[in-house]
Amino acid sequence: MAVYTHVSAEALAAFLARYDHGELVSAKGIAEGVENSNYMVDTTRGRFILTLYEKRVDLADLPFFFAMLDHLAERGNPVPRALTDRTGVAIQQLEGRPACLIEFLPGVSVSHPNTAQAFATGAAMGHMHESLVDFTGERSNSLGPDGWTALLARCGHDLDAIESGLFDHVSAALERVLAAWPYDLPRGVIHADLFPDNVLMLGDRVGGLIDFYFACTDIRAWDLAVMHSAWSFDASGGTVDRAIGAALVEGYVSHFPLSDAERAALPVLARGACIRFLLTRAWDWLNTPADALVTRKDPLAYLRRLNTYDQMGETLFQ
Numbered sequence: 001m002a003v004y005t006h007v008s009a010e011a012l013a014a015f016l017a018r019y020d021h022g023e024l025v026s027a028k029g030i031a032e033g034v035e036n037s038n039y040m041v042d043t044t045r046g047r048f049i050l051t052l053y054e055k056r057v058d059l060a061d062l063p064f065f066f067a068m069l070d071h072l073a074e075r076g077n078p079v080p081r082a083l084t085d086r087t088g089v090a091i092q093q094l095e096g097r098p099a100c101l102i103e104f105l106p107g108v109s110v111s112h113p114n115t116a117q118a119f120a121t122g123a124a125m126g127h128m129h130e131s132l133v134d135f136t137g138e139r140s141n142s143l144g145p146d147g148w149t150a151l152l153a154r155c156g157h158d159l160d161a162i163e164s165g166l167f168d169h170v171s172a173a174l175e176r177v178l179a180a181w182p183y184d185l186p187r188g189v190i191h192a193d194l195f196p197d198n199v200l201m202l203g204d205r206v207g208g209l210i211d212f213y214f215a216c217t218d219i220r221a222w223d224l225a226v227m228h229s230a231w232s233f234d235a236s237g238g239t240v241d242r243a244i245g246a247a248l249v250e251g252y253v254s255h256f257p258l259s260d261a262e263r264a265a266l267p268v269l270a271r272g273a274c275i276r277f278l279l280t281r282a283w284d285w286l287n288t289p290a291d292a293l294v295t296r297k298d299p300l301a302y303l304r305r306l307n308t309y310d311q312m313g314e315t316l317f318q
């Protein structure tokens with residue numbers, strides 16, 4: 001459940017009065033998500049998403065995210081734009097938090113994607129990368145490889161409370177991944193978190209790509225590797241589905257080329273993705289009170305993925 005901040009009906013009605021998007025009819029907290037508080041808001045003129053920024057999102061980054069979303073929407077990508085009030089302001093304050101009214105997009109995020117959905121999402125990522133080639137905004141990746149050693153140190157041996165020997169296991173894996181990291185691959189602005197829950201599907205079609213709050217400038221093929229690690233396994237990370245992974249890559253190259261060097265780097269990029277999500281999940285696992293109104297994500301699901309990429313790496317990308 002991700003509603004950290006309660007918004008009163010009175011405060012929301014006053015907030016909506018700044019816009020030309022109708023008067024408040026109803027508002028419901030959205031259970032999905034972990035980072036921000038999200039509400040589905042119905043007004044006399046339509047449906048909107050209200051987001052209050054809570055945890056990892058830095059207010060100073062919002063203009064970058066919103067410029068990226070405008071750029072993508074102008075080029076036909078199904079992404080939600082932030083809406084501005086009558087004076088042209090998108091970033092407001094509500095209940096003491098930075099808050100924005102966002103376009104609502106149709107669709108549902110699927111728990112068990114099929115290959116057609118994986119192909120469509122790979123294609124949507126390819127389209128997104130193609131559209132961003134001439135986007136001039138930049139944002140460094142605070143959760144990229146240069147930050148993993150510090151994140152591992154911050155988790156420290158508390159990791160062993162999650163699973164015995166986890167700190168040593170991740171330290172060794174990180175050393176191997178950093179030694180092989182392909183720093184010279186083509187870079188661009190990427191989503192960096194395109195998990196199934198951040199894709200709204202309309203049947204086998206993509207209705208929306210959401211949750212751009214980790215978007216950053218980094219290796220483009222890393223985005224594909226993150227998606228591969230998130231989509232090609234069951235939720236426990238124990239079972240891999242090669243057909244889903246292949247469909248993601250095929251869909252991607254139907255819109256944007258992947259060089260031989262990028263293809264060859266996918267296994268190490270995927271192992272890096274596993275370390276990144278293992279560490280952020282582990283940090284949240286160790287630092288989120290058990291009674292918090294949010295479902296903690298299992299770090300070990302990413303240890304299992306890491307082990308699978310370690311054992312089968314290349315063969316999963318052939």
Ligand SMILES: Nc1ncnc2c1ncn2[C@@H]1O[C@H](COP(=O)(O)OP(=O)(O)O)[C@@H](O)[C@H]1O
Nearest residue numbers: 030032033034035036038049080103104105211
């Ligand atoms: N623009 C949107 N259109 C439709 N639904 C959305 C939109 N943005 C968010 N949602 C809904 O809110 C949920 C949480 O949003 P998300 O951005 O993933 O939150 P968080 O950043 O907290 O992880 C999504 O799973 C989706 O159901």
Ligand SMILES: N[C@@H](CCOP(=O)(O)O)C(=O)O
Nearest residue numbers: 033034035195211277281297
């Ligand atoms: N996708 C990440 C966590 C970020 O959550 P999101 O709901 O903002 O996508 C993970 O699964 O660890």
